[in-house]
Structures are given as C-alpha cells and as structure tokens.
Amino acid sequence: MSRPQSRVRRKAAFMQEAEKMYEELEEWYDKHPEASFGEIEAEARKQRRKLMGKMLGDFVNGRDVGVQIEAQKCEACGAKMEFEGYCGWNIHGLEGDSRLERAYYVCPHCKGQTLFPLDQKLKLRPDHWSEGAARVATRHGLQSKSFDKAAELYSDSTGGNMSGDSLRRITEGFGQRLEEKREKEAQQVYAEQRPEAAQAIVTVTHPIKEQASISTDGGMVLLRSEGWKEFKMSVISEVRVKAGKPSATEPHPDPQVSLHRHSYQVGLWTADQIGQHQYLEGTRRQVEGCAQLGSPNDGAVWINRITTTNYPQIVYSIDWAHASGRLSSVGKAAFGDGTTQAQQWAHETIDRLWHGQVAEVVTALQTLDWEHISCLDDIRNSPAYFENRQSNMEYARLRQMGFPIGSGAVEGGINTVVHHRMKRQGRGWKRNHAQSMMAALGELHSDRFLLAWQASY
Numbered sequence: 079m080s081r082p083q084s085r086v087r088r089k090a091a092f093m094q095e096a097e098k099m100y101e102e103l104e105e106w107y108d109k110h111p112e113a114s115f116g117e118i119e120a121e122a123r124k125q126r127r128k129l130m131g132k133m134l135g136d137f138v139n140g141r142d143v144g145v146q147i148e149a150q151k152c153e154a155c156g157a158k159m160e161f162e163g164y165c166g167w168n169i170h171g172l173e174g175d176s177r178l179e180r181a182y183y184v185c186p187h188c189k190g191q192t193l194f195p196l197d198q199k200l201k202l203r204p205d206h207w208s209e210g211a212a213r214v215a216t217r218h219g220l221q222s223k224s225f226d227k228a229a230e231l232y233s234d235s236t237g238g239n240m241s242g243d244s245l246r247r248i249t250e251g252f253g254q255r256l257e258e259k260r261e262k263e264a265q266q267v268y269a270e271q272r273p274e275a276a277q278a279i280v281t282v283t284h285p286i287k288e289q290a291s292i293s294t295d296g297g298m299v300l301l302r303s304e305g306w307k308e309f310k311m312s313v314i315s316e317v318r319v320k321a322g323k324p325s326a327t328e329p330h331p332d333p334q335v336s337l338h339r340h341s342y343q344v345g346l347w348t349a350d351q352i353g354q355h356q357y358l359e360g361t362r363r364q365v366e367g368c369a370q371l372g373s374p375n376d377g378a379v380w381i382n383r384i385t386t387t388n389y390p391q392i393v394y395s396i397d398w399a400h401a402s403g404r405l406s407s408v409g410k411a412a413f414g415d416g417t418t419q420a421q422q423w424a425h426e427t428i429d430r431l432w433h434g435q436v437a438e439v440v441t442a443l444q445t446l447d448w449e450h451i452s453c454l455d456d457i458r459n460s461p462a463y464f465e466n467r468q469s470n471m472e473y474a475r476l477r478q479m480g481f482p483i484g485s486g487a488v489e490g491g492i493n494t495v496v497h498h499r500m501k502r503q504g505r506g507w508k509r510n511h512a513q514s515m516m517a518a519l520g521e522l523h524s525d526r527f528l529l530a531w532q533a534s535y
C-alpha cells in the first residue's frame with residue numbers, strides 16, 4: 079500500500095515509471111516500424127494513461143492518506159472517532175485509472191459511523207469517477223443523441239472506457255442535483271415577492287439592463303407508462319434595438335430588433351409551477367430593472383396569466399405569426415382555399431393588423447357570413463379571439479417602440495433545448511429522469527453549464 083514519502087522519493091519513483099514507459103514505447107516502435115502517426119499516438123495515449131493514473135495515486139498518497147492528528151468527533155454521539163485501518167479506492171479519471179489508500183475512522187459507540195477524511199478533502203465521488211471525467215461525460219450526455227453515443231464519444235475523446243449506462247447515471251445525477259436546487263430556489267424566490275430579497279437567493283448571471291423579452295410555450299415529450307406529456311418552457315432574451323435607416327420609400331422605418339443571450343427554464347410543470355420558475359429566471363437575469371419588458375406569445379390564456387402576474391408592467395403581445403396566420407386560415411375557410419378572394423381578404427386584414435387597425439380587423443371578422451362558413455371551432459372563435467386580445471395586438475405601436483413581436487425564441491428553444499435531445503420514440507423517459515434532463519439541458523443551453531457544474535460540487 080501507499081505511504082507518505084519524501085518529495086525526493088516520490089519524484090524518484092515517478093521518474094523510474096516514466097523511464098519504463100519510454101522504454102516500452104521504444105520497444106513498441108521497434109516492433110511497428112511502419113506505424114502511422116495515428117497508431118503511434120494511440121499507443122502513447124494508452125501508455126500515458128497507465129503512467130499518469132499510477133502517478134496520481136502515488137502523488138496524492140505520497141503526501142496524505144487521510145490520517146488525522148486530531149481525530150474528528152462522531153456526528154451522531156460526539157465521541158472521538160478512532161482510527162481503524164486503511165481501505166483502497168479506485169478512481170477512473172481523465173488522466174487514467176488511479177488507486178488511493180485512505181485511512182478510516184469509526185465511532186467506538188455507534189454502528190455505521192465511518193469517516194474517510196481523505197475522501198472529504200479530495201471531494202471524491204461515490205461512483206468512482208473523477209470530477210473531470212464526470213464533467214466531460216455529462217457534457218456529452220447532454221449533447222449527444224443518446225447515452226450510448228455519448229459514451230462512445232467519451233471513450234474516444236478521453237481514452238478511458240465508459241458504458242452508456244454509467245454515462246446516463248452521471249448525466250442524470252447532475253440533472254437531479256440541479257432540479258433539487260432550482261426547485262428550492264423557485265419556492266424561496268416566489269415566497270419573497272420582493273426582488274431585492276430574491277436577488278440574495280439566486281446567483282445573477284448575464285443580467286439584462288435595457289430591454290428583456292420573455293416568451294413561454296409548451297412542447298411534448300414521451301414518458302414511460304404515461305405517454306406523450308406536455309412540458310413547459312420560458313425563455314428570457316436580451317433585446318437589442320438599433321434605429322432603422324430611413325429611405326425614400328420608408329421615411330420612418332421601424333427600429334431593428336434582435337434577441338440575444340437566451341436563457342431557459344423548462345420542466346414537466348403546471349402553469350403555476352412554471353410561473354415560479356419564470357420568476358426565478360427573471361430574477362437571475364434582473365429583468366425587473368429593465369426600462370422595457372415585453373412578452374410575445376401564442377394566445378394561450380395560462381401564459382398571459384402567469385406572465386402578467388409575475389410582471390404586471392410587462393407589455394404582453396400575441397405572436398405576430400400566430401395572429402396573421404389565423405387571419406389567413408379564416409380567409410381560406412370563408413372564401414375557399416386557394417381563391418383570389420381568400421387571398422385578397424387575408425392580405426387586407428393582415429395589412430390592417432400590421433398597421434395597428436385592430437378594431438377594423440375585428441369588424442372585418444364580425445361581418446363575415448359565419449352561418450355559411452364550415453370550419454373548426456378554433457377558427458369560428460376568431461372574432462372573439464381578436465376582440466378579446468385587441469390590446470395585445472397593437473403591432474404598429476409595438477414595432478415603433480422596439481418591442482419584438484415574435485415568439486420564435488421559445489419555439490426555437492423547444493426544438494433545440496428539448497426536442498433535439500429528448501424527443502424520441504421507444505419506451506420514453508422516466509418522469510424524474512426527464513425532469514432532471516430538462517433542468518440540465520436548460521443550464522447548458524443558457525451557457526451556464528460550468529457555473530452549474532461548479533455550484534453542484
């Protein structure tokens with residue numbers, strides 16, 4: 079077993095191993111004189127992992143095996159823990175596989191109270207993977223199409239072997255820790271209802287100063303023994319506005335609006351639950367302090383409710399594509415798909431909507447001969463739909479003020495953050511695993527992976 083040694087001895091032992099490795103490489107090259115660089119590199123990596131894995135064990139144990147001069151006290155009864163012996167531990171790491179010896183202590187009174195001081199100091203993971211190996215594996219697990227593919231990628235990129243199952247456990251374990259943390263934070267932040275107090279609970283990241291946009295929507299994911307279930311997502315984006323360039327045809331152009339630095343909260347939540355997480359995300363981005371706060375969404379009532387409850391000052395609007403698309407559908411239903419009349423009616427009403435004449439659009443809808451139109455209820459509801467949402471459809475004013483009028487950020491997010499990784503046939507995801515994955519994917523795509531990783535250690 080390893081014992082503390084002087085630095086000189088440690089170094090001598092390492093140099094001896096390094097020399098041995100070099101000789102082995104030479105011998106290997108003698109036997110493979112025609113080897114390509116790739117083959118030589120592969121052999122060197124194998125040897126290097128062997129050398130470094132062993133070296134790390136000796137390096138650590140050469141200084142410390144976890145023997146304590148002043149033994150700790152038992153957590154349960156407060157008695158002084160007693161030294162019992164040494165116990166080995168294998169670690170699979172980025173540099174190779176290492177073995178450590180660790181002193182351990184037991185309580186003379188309590189059964190099962192065992193302490194490994196070195197494990198605490200080195201922050202060893204109970205699953206035998208090093209922190210670095212687990213971090214790299216998790217990144218692959220979140221970005222690859224499957225855990226098996228991620229494991230393949232891990233093995234190829236590090237030279238260490240990992241099974242798809244291990245990689246899944248590591249990735250989901252990280253997600254699980256994030257899920258617990260965000261759940262706790264969301265409840266704390268929401269209970270406060272005062273942003274100053276909430277700021278103290280969360281770590282502010284990528285704060286937005288001038289203008290923020292919040293969009294919310296749902297998507298579907300297949301859950302094991304439950305079928306396809308809806309998840310909900312809120313995305314917060316920084317809005318940048320540039321003055322438009324006047325021209326002969328457009329003397330007063332709209333400002334140019336673009337969305338940046340999206341951050342996501344996504345989970346298998348009820349409307350009220352995502353309301354809490356939207357507020358938590360808003361606190362992290364400091365949106366309360368923004369000069370302008372806008373929110374384009376599809377027409378769902380629950381989105382309006384949670385968003386305006388969180389932010390009464392928010393300028394809530396209906397996504398332009400949804401509103402104009404609905405007018406096109408009405409035109410087709412009323413005048414026949416593909417007819418000139420349908421196109422003309424849609425063109426005129428969409429033009430009015432674009433230029434802020436919402437009341438005229440409502441009148442145009444109300445005066446259609448609905449009794450003789452056969453269509454789905456959703457289309458038939460259009461007059462009421464527009465009438466009830468007039469104040470959320472003042473597109474001319476919204477454009478002039480530099481508000482985004484599209485909810486593309488959340489629709490894109492549903493695809494890139496969740497569907498890309500999680501939408502698949504087969505048995506589907508266990509509910510708690512799906513939730514963990516969404517917690518982790520949200521942080522990854524919000525460019526906060528490392529921050530979240532470090533905070534979970």
Ligand SMILES: [Zn+2]
Nearest residue numbers: 152155185188
């Ligand atoms: Zn005890």
